[in-house]
Amino acid sequence: MSADKPTPDYKNTVFLPKTDFPMRGDLPKKEPAILANWETGNLYGRMRRESKGRQPFVLHDGPPYANGNIHIGHALNKILKDVINRSQQMLGKDAHYVPGWDCHGLPIEWMIEEQYRKAGKNKDEVEINEFRRQCREFAEKWIDVQREEFKRLGVAGDWDHPYLTMSFAAEAQIVREIGKFLMNGGLYRGSKPVMWSVVEKTALAEAEVEYHDHVSNTIWVKFPVAEGPAALQGAAIVIWTTTPWTIPGNRAIAFGNEIDYVGIEVTAVGEGAHVQAGDRLVVARALLESFAATAAISAHKEFWSGKGADLAGIVARHPFHGSGYDFRVTAHAGEFVSTEAGTGFVHIAPGHGADDYELGLANGIEVPQTVGPDGVYYDHVPLFAGKSVLTPYGKKGNADAAVTDALKERGMLVAEGKVTHSYPHSWRSKAPVIFRNTPQWFISMEKNGLRKTALAEIEKTRFVPESGKTRLYSMIENRPDWCISRQRAWGVPIAVFVNKKTQEPLRDQKVIDRIAEAFMAEGADAWYSSHPSRFLGNDYSPEDFEQVKDVVDVWFDSGSTHAFVLEDGTRADPTWDMQGPADLYLEGSDQHRGWFHSSLLESVGTRGKAPYKGVLTHGFVLDEQGRKMSKSLGNVVAPQKVMEQYGADILRLWVTASDYSDDLRIGNEIIKFMADHYRRLRNTFRYVLGALDGWQESERLAAKEMPELDRWVLHRLAELDRKVRQTAENYDFHSLFTELHNFCAVDLSAFYFDIRKDALYCDRPDSIRRRATRTVLYEVFNCLTAWLAPILCFTAEEAWRARPWTDGEESVHLRIIPAIPADWYDAALADKWLELRDIRRVVTGALEKARAEKKIGASLQAHPVVYLTPERQAQLAGLDLGEIAITSDITLSGAAAPADAFTLPDVAGVAAMINLAEGEKCERCWQILPEVGKDERHPTLCGRCTDAVEAA
Incomplete structure (x- = not known):
């Protein structure tokens, strides 16, 4: 030139x-704009219109509770649901998603009561429908807040038409569902021990209970033998319990048929012993050594031994015999008796435990009423009337001490102590609960084959992960009858009338229909504001019937959602157009005892089939160290803050990248990752x-x-x-x-x-x-x-x-x-390129070594010589390894590689030496080639670049 x-x-x-x-996502700013665009253009509506006629996919939403901002667990749940729905939609299905909310129940009622308490007012003095109105407004407020937070996560759904368990249509359908159990005989009123919150003054379901370590008083107590084998006359059976306050409710003793028992006579005692020489005591042989140490028995001799079956028919005296407890305490075999701790005998208080109740029921034993709803012994309880098991604030009362002192006075206490063990607490008030006998409404697990059919339906259901099947199966297999009544105000009433003379519930479909019709028009408030004649009609006199005012368990509410979301004729909103059973129910692993559980029982009990084809469970969210999140630890990750700093897509990526079948972890480092x-x-x-x-x-x-x-x-x-x-x-x-x-x-x-x-x-x-x-x-x-x-x-x-x-x-x-x-x-082709990439790895490894040794800068400065076996050379037939390795030229050699050639131990038959490329650098593509300068038109370009420039 x-x-x-x-x-x-x-x-x-x-x-x-x-x-x-x-390059920068700037998601916190862009995502709201995209959301607004979707809303303005009604994207979700277009998705529904364009999907009409496709194969439906129904993920029925498990309703979150409407009482606060969403947390990271909510984010995990809703994002996972959205990823599944969007995936199914893009597979060519119609994935209509109707979000919902659980609106009734104690948490909201508790918040409204707290407002009254702070104002020095008594909630019970407020007209019930006024109180319910305030609960409804509280729920409405949080539904609006949560709706916007869920939408911000990018969750697509029919947000303008969600389902609410407090909508009039939902409340009407819930009462119809209760009516179905009433009409088929599955619903009954009975007196059973239930888990009872003294703080909240209501029965609790298993799903409303969580277990925490709790320090309990523990006692060993004598039950003197009154009738039985001559060898045991003058002896006492020793029981062990962690609930001393239940002793006044004792009516029997349980033993294990196959357990070996031994009778001992105390011959010497240590310091602090409550027993004395000459006491004759019966305990399990396997527990004798630990029992003797606990009771400070330093020496004893054996006077009797036998199997538990030998104890059948024994009658003991209550330890408070002569003070109002002058009844026979009979001994019975119990499958639940073990030798893991205690004495091998279980004291049976039928009003204070499920096993106790069942054993009592099977043997015709009285179920006494000893403790009231406030946790205080009734006035008719001898010795202990007015003593409290728990205070209204969930603290330990004076009942344990009173019972223990009375046992000491009568010489019936063998030993006392304390034990830390897992104990049920209300997940709302965090206070311990008690088992107490009280009239409640139950759904029978045996009537109409509810348990049997539910187990059969579990076998037909797909579980992800598979372990969920075993968990739900065992819970249904072993659960007692479902206690569905709650002694509260904010909920759907168990709209039943009971005949005052016969105590039988009124079973009349016309009455149920009238109640449902009123609820459709006015909501469940109609039950409290209307005269009973509105529902009873002309066929019955209101004076003959008691109107039940208990509300139904909120798990029954949410368990009924399939009935007013997925079914023709009962669907609360005709725009939803989804059919049951749902393809999928998806919630956290705790819902095997919650929503999965109650939905199965409700649907099987009223329709004979499960409401779902599949059940997916995810784990809980922990911090980066695997700890549960809590404000006190300062390790709470709020989804709102993550979105403010990083954007929702980062949270969505975290959900997708995590193995949700186990507990998930999140924290600053994980979010950055x-x-x-x-x-x-x-x-x-x-x-x-x-x-x-x-x-x-x-x-x-x-x-x-x-x-x-x-x-x-x-x-x-x-x-x-x-x-x-x-x-x-x-x-x-x-x-x-x-x-x-x-x-x-x-x-x-x-x-x-x-x-x-x-x-x-x-x-x-x-x-x-x-x-x-x-x-x-x-x-x-x-x-x-x-x-x-x-x-x-x-x-x-x-x-x-x-x-x-x-x-x-x-x-x-x-x-x-x-x-x-x-x-x-x-x-x-894939197999071939897997091998070629191995060859390339050897060449690029050699290039990196040469670059580190300052022999070359860029790889285009290199002209590698690659030594290959014949098999390796055949793999490269028709290919340019220089192009693949990004070098200006390359030479393939079948000769033996020099000793200093670069190799990789996992790639056999390949070695490389790096030489400098010959020629000049092309000004356009930067390759070093001998041909650069050969074309007078573009002397600084290679032939390919010259051709490209001329063709432009």
């Missing part, structure tokens, strides 16, 4: 990526969009016209498509995330993009190689945006809108996952 001609500037001839899709993963995925979108700048359909190449490398990427898309569909059906998003992340970070960024950027930037636009690359990137973008849309719902939408072409759906969420041509899948 002559000196008077200016040097050409070739940088504008290089096809560098160009896109408006930014997720943000790093997000950036890799985002940068993949950015690079592909930039590389597709100006894309025209005329560039497209068929797969068979492409080079092997590009066909290998199409094969990977075919593999991943199978994985996407499989994981969507198996709800296995953890493994899907791993696959997609590795595809973007390893297969694309570190391999394919790295190799093909030269062709993208420097080949002439109509070259086969560049067209193949652009076609592949188009398909990569087409697939990735669809595959990631359920997970990164905001980012996938942003990327889809940034595509440099206008064909296709307006929103990525209106799309269906692309169908992959069958000929893209090529297992043989």
Whole structure:
């Protein structure tokens, strides 16, 4: 080139990526704008219209409770549901999702009562429907707050028409469901021991109870033998209990038929002993040593031994005999008796325990009423009237001490102590609960075969993970009758009338229908504001009937949701158009005893079948150290704060990347880790969009016209498509995330993009190689945006809108996952490129070593010599290893490799030496080639770049 001609500037001839899709996500600002756009354009409504007629997929929402801001557990739950719904939608189904709320119950009632307490007022003095109105308003407030927080997570659903257990239609259907149990005989009123909260003054369901360590007083007590074998006359059976306050309620003793028992006579005692020499005591032989140590018995002799079965028919005296407890205490075999602790005998108080009650019922034993709803002994209880088991604040009362002192006075106390053990507490008040006998409404597990049918339905249900099946099965198999009554105000009343003379509930479908009709019009408040004649009609006199005012257990409320969300004729809102049974119920693992449980019993009891085909459970959220989150530890992660700092897509990525079948962890470091993963995925979108700048359909190449490398990427898309569909059906998003992340970070960024950027930037636009690359990137973008849309719902939408072409759906969420041509899948090609990547690893390893030794800078300065076995050389037939390894030239040799050649221990038959490339550096593509300078038109370019510039 002559000196008077200016040097050409070739940088504008290089096809560098160009896109408006930014590197920084800035999600906290962008996501609300995207949400607003979806709402303005009624995206969810369009999804429903365009899905009409497709195969339905129904994930029935387990209702969260409407009493506070959402927490990280809520976020996990709702995001997982959304990922599943969006995945099913994009598989070509109609995934209509109706969110719901649980609105009744004690937590809300407790909050309103607290407001009265602070104001020095008595809630019981407030007119009941006024109180219920305040509860309803409280729930409405939090529903609105939670709705916006759930929407901010990107959860798509019919938010304008959620289901509420306090809606009039729902309350009407709940009372119809109660009526079905009433009419089929499954509902009955009985007096049984139930878990009772003294603080909240109501019965509790198992699902409302949590277990914490609790320090209990423990006593060993004599029950003198009154009737029985001559050898045991003058002896006393010794029981052990952790609830001294239940001794006044004792009516029997239980033993184990196969347990070996021994009678001992005390011959010497240690300091502090309550027993004395000459006492004759009966205990289990396996527990004799520990018992003697506890009772400070230093010496004894054996006077009797036998099996538990030998004790059948024994009658003992109550330890307070002669003070109002002058009844026979009979001994009976009990399967629940063990030798794990105590004495091998269990004292039976039928009014204070499930096993006690069942044994008493089986043997015709009285069930006494000893403790009132306030935790205080009734006035008719001898010796202890007015003593309290628990205070109204959940603290230990004076009953234990009173009973223990009375036993000491009568010489009936053998030993006393304390024990720390797991004990039931109310999950609301956190106070210990007690078992007490009280009239309640129950649904029988045996009547109409409820238990048997429920177990059969569990066998038909799909559980994810499978362990959930065993857990739910064992709970249903062993549970007592369902206590559905609560002595509270805020809930759906058990709208039943009881005949005052016969004490039988009125079973009349016309009465039930009238009640439901009133509830539809006015809500459940109608039960309290209407005269009974409104419901009884002309057939019955109100004077003959008691109107039940208990409310139904909130688990019955939520267990009935299938009835007013998924069924024609009872659906609370006709826009929902979903059919039961649901394809999936999805909640935390605690719901085996909660919503999964109550929904199964309600549906089986009224319809004979489960309300669901599948049940999925996820774990709880812990902090990074595996600790439960608590304000006192300062380790609470609020989803609102994460979204403010990072965006909802980071939370969604965390949910997807985690193994939800176990407990999940979250904290600052984990969130940062997720943000790093997000950036890799985002940068993949950015690079592909930039590389597709100006894309025209005329560039497209068929797969068979492409080079092997590009066909290998199409094969990977075919593999991943199978994985996407499989994981969507198996709800296995953890493994899907791993696959997609590795595809973007390893297969694309570190391999394919790295190799093909030269062709993208420097080949002439109509070259086969560049067209193949652009076609592949188009398909990569087409697939990735669809595959990631359920997970990164905001980012996938942003990327889809940034595509440099206008064909296709307006929103990525209106799309269906692309169908992959069958000929893209090529297992043989995949196997070949697995081997080729191993060869490449040896060459790139040698290049890195040479770079570290300052022999080269960029890899394009190198001309490697690669020593290959004949088998390895055959693998490279027709391929340019220099292109694959990103070097300017390369030489393949079948000779023996020099001793100092670079090798990798896991890649046999490959070695590499690095030499410098010969020639000049092309000013446009930066390759060092001998041909640079040979063309007078462009003396600083290689032949390929000269051709590209001339063709431009």
